[in-house]
Each structure stands twice: as structure tokens, then as C-alpha cells.
Amino acid sequence: MREKCAVFGITSDSDVFDSIYKGLYSLQHRGQESAGMAVCSKGRIRIHKGMGLVSQVFNSVSLDGKCGIGHVRYSTTGLSEVENAQPLLINYSKGSFAIAHNGQIVNAAELKSTLESRGNVFTTTSDTEVIAHLIVREHIKTDDLVAGIRNAMGYLKGSYSLTLLHGNTLIAVRDPSGVRPLVYGKSGDTHVFASETCALDVLDIDLVRDIKPSEIMTITGSKVRSDIGKAGKVSHCMFEYVYFARPDSILDGKSVYEVRKNLGAVLAKEGKVKADLVIPVPDSGITQAVGYARASNIPFGEGLMKNRYIGRTFILPDQKQRDIGVKVKLNPIRSELAGKDIILVDDSIVRGTTIKKLIHLLKDAGAKKVHVRISCPPLKFPCFYGIDMQSRKEFIAAKKTVEEIRKEIGADSLVYTSIKGLLTAIGLPVTSMCMACLNEDYPLTDPQTKL
């Protein structure tokens, strides 16, 4: 279960390559399979992108220019992967732009089909090219790129946080529902857009605010312009808080770290149990376990030690990563566990296979009881807005009751956060959240305009 991407954009009065590099480095958790950059110098956009981590793709490359965008991506496997790496460079009658996208277009197939029926041709299989075609189409009609983007947004159903580079103009776009995060920061003459605030922090750029749902923000030199398109129902993805975003980021005004601590506290109330120790599944359950421990006054400990070198090396498509087993990744600490009743905190359960193995490891290491606490209500329904969990079949909670899951995974007790608890922890109104993966309430309305 992995989100697909992060976007970044910057305009400054000096070269931006190093800043994009650092920004993407800090967003690496949102995508490890490809990375790319587009930078404009003397009116010409140059792109470099490739498979692998930011530090690998840009190992020995540099690009001149004071305005640029960047992207990291988790892409589906396939030999033609490099074609789908971003940013995409788009050439059309009004010139050219580079575009980077985080999110997923629900009606991409229909749009693509309609566009194709009108003669459009696609050279990648990504949603992003569909968005780009619509923008081109509308830009041609209106003569104003921003107006074109606004009109293009009318056709789109889905989630999209975009950065675009058009000459020396930098543009950020967020869908009317604001599903995926996108923030704006500024210090001096440097303006930055990024998927998460942690990318501002590493550059010492002050967070100004989130890009608003429906907003198109345009920066040319020191001129900042904001256009708000037709409003939609705001639907921030709850899973950004629960799992995807970095804990040190602040999304739509809420600190991810605080939300996760709150989730731990909620669980301590909703899933109260007598125990000797609270331990997380690292890294995804750490902050929640900290919150649980603080709220319950049960000691926090580390019962599973993570190998810090797991999954950091990019493996070429033809080189099979050796199957190294769960113990190489997470090793139980017997002295901390033996004879104890343990509360094991994680962010969520998808198939249930990993948590089952971990409970087994903990008991093998001497834990008397293992109480599992999950900081997210049961995931039951597929996400069509940018998260790689699109088949209902893979969710254990779609097929089994909580008690059945408890038995299946071998826990002594199992409690999920309630939806109400989740909302309390986040602190945003239910009306502004997307929780479709929990309640099948897909909040996004049909596109405003039919293509």
C-alpha cells in the first residue's frame, strides 16, 4: 500500500538545482522508484529523470536555472517504466511546459478515450499526460494558461496536486477536493511549492499556507497570483495523516505528528487494556505508540528492532531483490518482551500477513500476551485517489469481522480506532475528509464539465 508521488516547485533569484535536490530528498518517502527534475534556463526547459532514488538519479548531474519543478514516484513495475517517470515535457502550439503530478484521475480512462476519439495521441500510460492534454486543449482556446488550467480542471474527477513549469513561470494546482496535500512557502525572493512542509523545512523556507482546494497559484519572478476555480466538496485524505506523510509535516494546518500522537491517545481510551509495555511496529507505528504510552501511562519500549539498511538500495528491474524474510527486517528483543503483556501499535492492517508474522515473532520471543492496536479504522474499500490499494479483495477487513481477524492473526485482543476517534485525532471536520476506504463514501462528485 503505497502512495504514488510527490511534487515540488521553486523559483528563486539564484540557481535552484540544489534546492530541488534537497526538497526531493526530503520527499523521498513518497516514491522511491523514479525521480526527475525540469529546470528552465534562458527560456528553455531541460529535463533529467531516471529510475532510482534521488541521490542515484542526480548522482553526477546538474541543471542550470532559477526556476524548476521536481517529482519522485512510486511506479508500477514494467519494463517501460522510464517512459512514465516525471516531470513530463509537453510541446504544443502555445509553447511548452513541464508538469509533475501527485494523485490519481478517476475518469482518466474515459477522458483518454474521448480525447483519443478526437485524435489525441498518448505516448505514456500515465494520468499526467491526460491532464496535460486537457490543459493544452483549454490553453489553446483561451490564450491564458491559468484560464486554460481552470477550464481543464472542470473535466477532471480525481485527485491532483500539480506543479508546472512554463518558461520562468511556476504554477501549483490542487484539485477542488484537496485530496492530496500541497503547500506554499516563501523566504525572501524564493517561493516554493511542495507536497509536504518537510521539504520547506530543509530549505529554511517559511510555510505560508496550504494551496487551497481549487486553487491555481502562479509565480513569475516576484509576482504571485492566486486563482480559485469552481469549488468542490473538500475531501482531504485521512490516510496522509495515518500513514503517508512524514510526521514532521503539517498538512492543511494539522501537524501529522500531533495527529498520530492523538491517535495513540484515542486508542489508549478506545482500546484500553492492562499491559506491561507499549511497542510500535517501526517505523509506521512509532508516533502512535508514543501517544498511546503517554495517554495510558504504560511504558513505551522498542520490542522490534528495524534493520536500517532495508530497502534502501535501488535494484534494477532484472535483478531480483533477494527474499530476506521478516526477521532480517524486524528482530524481536527478547529481554524487553519475555513474560510481558504487550500492546503492539501499528497504523493499519491491509492483508494481515505481516502483523500475523510479527505477533508470532513476539510470542516466540517470550511475550505472554500481544494486544494489537491499530490507529486507523478497518480498511475495506479500494482507493481511487492515489493510493495503491485498488482491489477490495486484498483487504482482510472487507471479508472478516474484527474478531475473525484477531483469531487469524493470533492476537490476544485487537482494537481499531473508531472513525469518530480518527476524526477527533485529526481535528478537521468530517465534512472535509475523504474516508472512502473506510466507509465507501467516495466524496468526489462528477466533473463539472463533460468533455
Next chain:
Amino acid sequence: MREKCAVFGITSDSDVFDSIYKGLYSLQHRGQESAGMAVCSKGRIRIHKGMGLVSQVFNSVSLDGKCGIGHVRYSTTGLSEVENAQPLLINYSKGSFAIAHNGQIVNAAELKSTLESRGNVFTTTSDTEVIAHLIVREHIKTDDLVAGIRNAMGYLKGSYSLTLLHGNTLIAVRDPSGVRPLVYGKSGDTHVFASETCALDVLDIDLVRDIKPSEIMTITGSKVRSDIGKAGKVSHCMFEYVYFARPDSILDGKSVYEVRKNLGAVLAKEGKVKADLVIPVPDSGITQAVGYARASNIPFGEGLMKNRYIGRTFILPDQKQRDIGVKVKLNPIRSELAGKDIILVDDSIVRGTTIKKLIHLLKDAGAKKVHVRISCPPLKFPCFYGIDMQSRKEFIAAKKTVEEIRKEIGADSLVYTSIKGLLTAIGLPVTSMCMACLNEDYPLTDPQTKL
């Protein structure tokens, strides 16, 4: 001065990966900067392409399927090079196809501009995407891909030898002028298209014939179909014979080896001179020198020894190939040269800088006289049909007389083959040749249809 590409296509009753690999390997001389393949398996086209030699790009990759196309490319430098590698995968309303192109579309910019003004969007900067867009546009109108290709050809001015892969259908297309070569071979149930016959030889495939100018040849399983589009003025590129093609290839019925030997014989007559030894500039002048020696009865020798390891290693864009100097590439053999009158044979002169250095090297090594004989009339005009010599400024013969050139390069005498001698050597009628780089007579007519 380098041509841009080679194309390849094959359909067989067994997997074709190894055959495409060998085919591209034998066409490597036509492009060393990127290589790619598209193979269809179970209705789905998969592409693998990358920067470097065939042996590097496909080092550890394989693709299943019984039908596929391939491409090698000399691309212009630039960081976004991998975007322009071929084959391109094209998705549109009637499905998808992969396309590989050798040649150059003269009116590409106009066509692109017109298409863009109608809303088309381009993600590469290659001519090939323009061709693909036109094919898509026409295919949509007619329901028959071949008819679509035929109609698309009406808009194109320029040179194009194409291979396309559409499901399990393999298609070869040659422009009405037949500028770039394209051949068809067959053995058993295996059908092959290739830029040159040497790619058939390595697969033990029998040459059937050249693809005719204007021809679209389609193979689905064992069904072979040939459509001939509207005829144009045939204009085979003379420079394929003089320089580009491998000597062991047969293009439009003429053995490149024989043509080059003939060119040597023509030079022996037109540039008759008393001398002790005929030597070639390796590798481009070898066969002509052999022909000169045979016709003149002056001994053939090797006076310049080529380092066989030059230029064989692909250097990443950011890694500067060290400047190693002409002597590392070509070392004179003093014992063969000292005290002798030498006839130095090469295929052509562009700027004149290399031949000047070589004459200097030969004299330093003791040659008494160096008579230069060039197996091609003076290059004076840019080529717009697929050869990388588009600026008139770079041709020394555009600015200077033969005598001035002789002085400039330091030769004791300098003779170029005459146009008449060139035609005699090739053996094809003047009416079927393109010699625009010699006489500014660009033979290609305007497109039949206006977009």
C-alpha cells in the same frame, strides 16, 4: 557527419528477442547513442530502450513475443535524450502501435505547428512523433491502419523508412522517394525488415527485395500484403553508398562494396597520378582504396593504423570523453610511408580539419608526396533528409575551390570524383538519385496533401 538511425522488424513462429538483438547489433554502425525494442506478446506491446550500445542496453534484459521492431539511434546531445529514444509507443482511440523511424521529415516543424494548432500535444522533440500523430489522425478516419498510413504519407515531405508494430502485425513503410534504404527478407515463416541487408545475413534470412518507394508492406502471421501509395520522384541517397551503409549490404540492388570499389576505379582514372602506394583513411576509405589500387596497379597498403578500441565505450552524458587526439586513433606506419609518393583515399571531406591533420602525420612519417583522392564530389549543400550536416557553413567546399582546399589541407594534389563518375560507380540512373548535397537539386516535391 552521421546518419541518424536504423530500423528493424521481424515476425516469426518463435521468440524474436535474440534475432532483434543480432539485427540491431549488425546495424550498430548507423547509431550508437541509444537502442530500443518493442515486442508484442499476448496482444500487449512492451518496450525497452536506453542510452548506449545494443550490447549495453540489452545486457540483462529479455522480452517475450514473436513479433517485434527495433531501432538504433544517433541522437543529438542534451540531457533529455532518453525521451527521444525509439521505438515510440503510441496509444490512441484505435489501440496502440510502436513505431521506429530512420530519416528526416523536412516539413516536420510546419506539420507539428499545424497539429499543435489543432490541439495535438507532443511529448518528444522527434519527427517520429509527428509521423505517428498523422498516422493516428488518418487511421481514425478510415478504420484501416494501412489506409491511414497511406493517407498520412500524403502530408509528409522528407525521408522515412519506418517499421511499425500493431498487435502481431508488422508493417514496413518507405517514403515515395525511397531516400533511406529498407529491405525485406524471408526464410520459412520468418519475415524480416531492416535498414540494410547485413541484418538479414546475420540471421541467415534470404533477401527478397527492397521495399519500394511509396510501399507499405504488412505482415500478419503468414499473410503478406503490399500496398503502393502515390508515386513520388525516386531519390535514393547517394551517400548511403559512399559512406553510411556497411560495405556488405546491398541497397536497391547495388552492392555497397562493389560501388565503393568502382568509386576507387573511377578515381584511378579521373585522378590518375604516378605514385608508389595507395592507402585508405580507415575505415571509411578502405574499399575505395582497394578499388583504386586494383584499377591503377599501384600497390595497396596500410599507412595509418586504427586503434580498434576507439569510441566503443558508451560515455554517460555527464562524463566527458577525454580528448585523446588524432594519433591515438590513427597512427602512421613510418616504414610503409617513408620516401614514398602516397595516394590517400577517403570517402569525403566535410570541414577538412581531419584530412589536414592526417596529411601532416603522413609527411611527418616520411611521405614525400600525398595525393588526396576523394570518392565523392565536393559536399556543398546541407542535407535535410536524415544526415547530420545541415549547415552550409561547415562545408569547406561551399567556400573554397578545389585548389584552395588542396592548399589549405596541404596535399600535393587533390581530386574529387566527378558527379558523372559517382553515377557510373553506383550504376543507378541519375533520375533515381538524390545528390542535393552536391548540386543543391533537392528532389523532393511538396507533400501531396495539405494538412
Next chain:
Amino acid sequence: MREKCAVFGITSDSDVFDSIYKGLYSLQHRGQESAGMAVCSKGRIRIHKGMGLVSQVFNSVSLDGKCGIGHVRYSTTGLSEVENAQPLLINYSKGSFAIAHNGQIVNAAELKSTLESRGNVFTTTSDTEVIAHLIVREHIKTDDLVAGIRNAMGYLKGSYSLTLLHGNTLIAVRDPSGVRPLVYGKSGDTHVFASETCALDVLDIDLVRDIKPSEIMTITGSKVRSDIGKAGKVSHCMFEYVYFARPDSILDGKSVYEVRKNLGAVLAKEGKVKADLVIPVPDSGITQAVGYARASNIPFGEGLMKNRYIGRTFILPDQKQRDIGVKVKLNPIRSELAGKDIILVDDSIVRGTTIKKLIHLLKDAGAKKVHVRISCPPLKFPCFYGIDMQSRKEFIAAKKTVEEIRKEIGADSLVYTSIKGLLTAIGLPVTSMCMACLNEDYPLTDPQTKL
């Protein structure tokens, strides 16, 4: 401040490559710059080693054989690095062996000089080759490899945990002081030696016991033999517990995790202070901070978020790792810090530059007070036994008082664990510990025998 290596060894009734791979993977924290393996098959030892992480060096390599050793290494920089990668293959009159070493020989230069003066020749600059030469020298004299090793040990002053592969015989050796850890595990017919128990855990091998100081343990097939050499003063390195070893390892009977938790508890007593929150410097201070929080009942939190992708990519010697700054590595979480009195826990202070930057970051993020607690007494004296901190000049505590250091780094208070507190936390008698870096009491005696 980095330790230099880890060693591993295994003999089994089936191929051991995958087990060595996993074992080295779990020991990766002890060395990231080179990795290597030697495996014996049909009486012949084959070696593969290279620069980089285990997953990189063995990306596409496999070695057959049922008996082998492995090594990971932190090596000093220099272009000839690959020469010093281990295991070393040693050929001599009695055959050959492969050897892997963790530790440092104090009298290596003298021994080398003496050996050189007797005609010995060295092709690497590593201590390991000195050890190997002594073993060879003594083996030749005695006809029994183990006796040879025992005699060789008589000449050595310093720390060494070794694994050797001699045909199908696997040997582990630990110096008489037992400075560096080395453990023995067994399950069924599989016997394993490793620097830390975590390497046994990932293979589901039961820990049998530590290799004893002075012990030479030999395994051939199912035959296990233990020889104890002349005893020395036992001197386990305290810094293994404080910093080097993985928390999930058990060294000389003591759980590293428990020791670190104890260190936190000791600090909570010795460095008692009123505060709102205990936070670690990740990753080195986490377990100590957990211990501090538990003992003090002050909440544990995460105030500095670590980028998980830092330092995971191997950079070739000629490719400069971009300087990305401390904030890319550790980002403060404002919401957790603002307005609070913070206890910041780390394992140790070397130069003081990093902790100074972190305190600054925390205060910038709103922390009212920052009380620094260090789980190790002040480091003042160089280590000659395998840790890369050999110059006294680099230790801030060698030049300044605690109060001066506090001022220098900008902490509101600064407390180091006392030596007594450290010993209590470890739980081993002072007489069996090496704490020379704290008290200049270098415990190792001169070699028993003069070369």
C-alpha cells in the same frame, strides 16, 4: 566515530551463500564501505568482494559451498580501497586460508616492520595481513593450524575477533582481552560465528555462547573443538554497549537494549531535572531516552525526525556526496517542542559540533530549555582497539570542562553518565571492561612473546 568491521562464519550441510548474505545484511551497521565473502567448494576457496553495501556487492553474484566466512568494513578513504576489502585469501606452503578481522592490532606497525625485516612482503595496508603472516609463520613451524594460531596470538597486542576458512574447516578466534564481541550459535548441523547475535537471529540459529577471550573454536563438519590460549586481562569494550552494537544483540551475556535502557535510568537519576519531555537524538539515543522516560516518568517523544534515506546509497569515490545539511537529516517537530523544557538524550559527544547544531534547531523550533543528557562519560582518550577516534585533539572533553562544553554547545544543562553509572548499567565487573577512552587505563598488556 565508527567501528571498523564485522565478521561472520558458517558451516552447514547445505549451501551457505544466502545465510552469509543475510548475516552480513544484519551486521551492515558495523561497516558500509565494503563487503566480502569467501566460500569453500570442492576444496577450493572462492572470494567475492567489492565496495558498497552487502545488497550492492552481492547484487548478482552467488557462490557455491557449504562453508564460508564474510566481512563488512568501514574503511578509510583512498583510491586503493578495494585492496583492503576482506576476507583476504592467503596462500602459503601449507595450503591456503581466507581470513576476516574485526579489531585493531596495536603493535601492527612493529610486527610488520619486524616481519618485513625478515623478508616478508605485504600487498595491503591492513592489520589483517599482519595477523595472517604470523599465523602462516607459526603454522609452518607446528603442522597444526590451531597451534599455529595460538602461537601467533602470543605476538599480538590489540583486539581481534577473527573468522577463518581453511578448506572446509571454519575457525573463530577472539583475542585474550575479548575486546570486540564474537558469538557462537548452532541449530541442527549449522554452526555460525558472528560479531553480534542479531546475525544469528535472522537465521533462526540459537545462541550457544560467546567465544571466550583467548579461545580458538574450530568446526569441521560436525566436529567442534575449542582451544583456549594463554589468558589475558579481560577488557570488553564498553562502547559496543553504548553505541556500536545493535540494540537487539546480546554481547557477553548482556542485552545491549537493556544496558541502554539502564543507561537512561542512570541518567534520570544522575542528571535529574524538571522537564516536559524526553527526546532522543535518533537513532543512537533512542533506547537511552526510552529508559530515561520510563525511570523519570517524564513523557517520551520524538522531537527530531530522521530522514530514513540518509546515507543509504553507496557513492563511488570520485562522486562527491552532496552536502545536504543537518536539517535534511534531522528535522525538528515544532508542535512537540514549542514552549517546552526538553531533555535531549544522546549516546556520546565527540567534537560537540552536531549536538550544538541540534540544540540550536530545537530552540529555533520553540523549545524553552534544552537539557542535554549523555549516556556515556566524557570521551577523552584515543582508542587503539578498533574504533576510529585515535586523536585526542578531536575530543571536546579532552580540552574543556563539562561546564565549558555546556556553554559551547548552548545547552541549559549538561550531564554525562558517571563511570560508576555506566558500569552499573552494563552489569559487568569493572575488571572485565575496557574504558580507556574514558580513563586512559589501556588495559592490554604487552604481547606474551617477542617476535
Next chain:
Amino acid sequence: MREKCAVFGITSDSDVFDSIYKGLYSLQHRGQESAGMAVCSKGRIRIHKGMGLVSQVFNSVSLDGKCGIGHVRYSTTGLSEVENAQPLLINYSKGSFAIAHNGQIVNAAELKSTLESRGNVFTTTSDTEVIAHLIVREHIKTDDLVAGIRNAMGYLKGSYSLTLLHGNTLIAVRDPSGVRPLVYGKSGDTHVFASETCALDVLDIDLVRDIKPSEIMTITGSKVRSDIGKAGKVSHCMFEYVYFARPDSILDGKSVYEVRKNLGAVLAKEGKVKADLVIPVPDSGITQAVGYARASNIPFGEGLMKNRYIGRTFILPDQKQRDIGVKVKLNPIRSELAGKDIILVDDSIVRGTTIKKLIHLLKDAGAKKVHVRISCPPLKFPCFYGIDMQSRKEFIAAKKTVEEIRKEIGADSLVYTSIKGLLTAIGLPVTSMCMACLNEDYPLTDPQTKL
């Protein structure tokens, strides 16, 4: 059948890296599997070496210093290959030196065994380490490195052309028989040693003379010293002229190009036959075919076209070079061959398998008759002096008569150069040549001194 190595050495008044790079590049034909360099700067020798071509190994590396040596190597396969790459760095009581070696020590196993029995330890499996140990041993005794080398030479039986780097002193050594070539060149303050003169040419360095058999030549700054050791029976390897050396090199006063042309002329006399065309097997038979054609007045032609991209890409040990077949390498030119009687000239026959395939290809392409002419007498006996043909079993001429070979390979006639003809072509007295592979007359005497 491949020779193993080339050596190079240079001292100058400016940095020598680029010159070593170019020198090794020009010697690349003598070894393609590893390359290395040692350069001395400020008294310290730094080494860089690796697997692959010169352009790959030194792609992004540079070394400072005004004195250095280099090496290219054809090494036997095996995973531990990089250990055997050269130069070797040798540390011993009198300091250190780097050493590079071309040749083979016949009594290496005995010497190694004796040295091992006296306690010497070897970390590679190369002859070079044996030589180095002997030099060390003797240097220690005498206090003068040159005297040490001279004494060490007394123990060696075999071929060795060495370059050594000892601080800023550059040393060249050639065995008493002068089996492998080694030349000395000088221009201004730059002194160069190289296996072949082509490496001087690319640097515009004037050839001074060959290093003499038994000579030790030492250069420190501008001081040149020559020591001649005990003389041996001179035995230059005839196969350097026939196959190994580049045609543009001059070895022991004889131009390789002239020798090969002479060999062609000898064949034209000894193997006179009526025919239409003389063609070479490229590249090894070209100059001989040129010589044959000139002497016989039968036209020279190219009947087999070589793919210039064969074998240029270094393939990692675990990546299988695809088997691409002989036709991908050499493609017959039908138009030149059809209906003709062909004389096919090659340098030598080992197993006969390749020539058999080529004759088959030529006849398939229409050749009426194929007369094979080999510019070397039948190879029958293994070489122990540096050429990779050590088993008699692999030589077809060891088991069959010329007539039997002719039948086996399918030639219409087959003539080998006679030994007398070979000597005539080379122009050196029989007494100074090694022709042991032809006549089993291994000319090397036992070592002067017993170890």
C-alpha cells in the same frame, strides 16, 4: 589464444595521468579484462585499478603525480579477478614499490613453493607476486634496489617485461631472453617505457631503443642508469610479429607491419597458386594479405566484413555475453566472392574451428575455390612464456598433418609459411628467436641461481 598483458611507465616534469591513460589506450589490444595505474605523488604511491577497458576503469578517476606505471591485462576468468589486477603495491622493510608485469614465469610454482616453505605468504595467484617477493628478498640483502632486482633475476626462468615505481624512480626490466618486447622513448624531460612503440607514438615521444635482454633501466628525474645483468640466450617471441603486436609497432628493430607484409610475400612464393582474389581474415590477416597481393600481383579484396562493434563492451562476470555467432562478427561479401578462386590469408590456426566456418561461409557466398594461406608455421607445442595456449591438445597441427587439416577445414589447398620463410620475413637470426611453439625447442635455460 591471447597474450596476457602490457606494461607502461613514465616520468615527466608534469602530471602523467593523461599520458598513462593514452599509453594504455594504445596498448589495449594486449589485454581487455582489467586495467590499472600506480602514480607517485609526494612520496606516496596511489593505485587505481579495476575490471574492464581503460576507458571504463578510468572513466571518472584521476591521479596526481609526475611518475607512474600502468598495466592492461587479459586475465583468466574467476570471481576473484580483481585481486589479480595490476600494478601490485608491495610494502616491505625498505619501503614500497608498485610493479607491473608482462610475461610468464616458468618456474613460478617452484619458486612460490620454496618461498612459502621459508614463510612467505601470497595474497594473489599471479606470477607477479612471486617476482615481487624475490626482488624484496634481494633488495633487503643488498641495500640497492637495482642490485636486488639483478639478483632476483637470477632465480627466474621465464619471460618478464616489468615496469616498477619506487618513489619517484621508474624502473624497466626485461628478461635475459628478451621474450616479450619492451621499449624506451624520450622527448625533452619525459621518459617512457612501454610494451610497444605505438604507445610512444600517441604521446609524440621519440623511440630511443629497445630495452636490452637482461637490462635494468632506472630513471630518477633526469638521471638515467642502465645495468645489464647476466646474459641469457636471446629468444624474442616470433608470435609478437605474427599476431600479438600492433602492426604500427617496431619491436627489436623490426617493423611489425613490414614483417607481416614480408610474411605475405613469403606465402605468395611458398604457397603460389592461381587465383582471382586475395582476402584476409580481418583483422589478424590483413597486412599479410596485403603483402601476398603485392607479391603475387593477384588483386587484394575484402571478402569478409567485420562488425566493428564486436567485443568492445565489457561484460560483468555474471552477465553472459550472448552467443551471437560467427556471421555477426564476419559477413561474407557475395559480389566480391561469387565464382572466384579465393586465397584466404590468416595469421595462424589453433583449433581450426573458426577457419572451417569461414571457408564454409565463403563457399556459401559463391566462392569456387578457397585456398588457405597461413602466415605462421603449424603451431604444435604449448607456450610457457606468456601466451594463453598451454595445452598441446588444443592444437590441430599437433594431431594432424597439413593434408588432414586441409580436409578437416574444407579448404581447396592449405599452405603454412615455412620456419625458414618466417625467419626471412622477420629478419632476425634464428639464434635470437623463440619458436618453441613450432619446434618444441624451448630456448630458456634453467635459472642461474637456485633459491
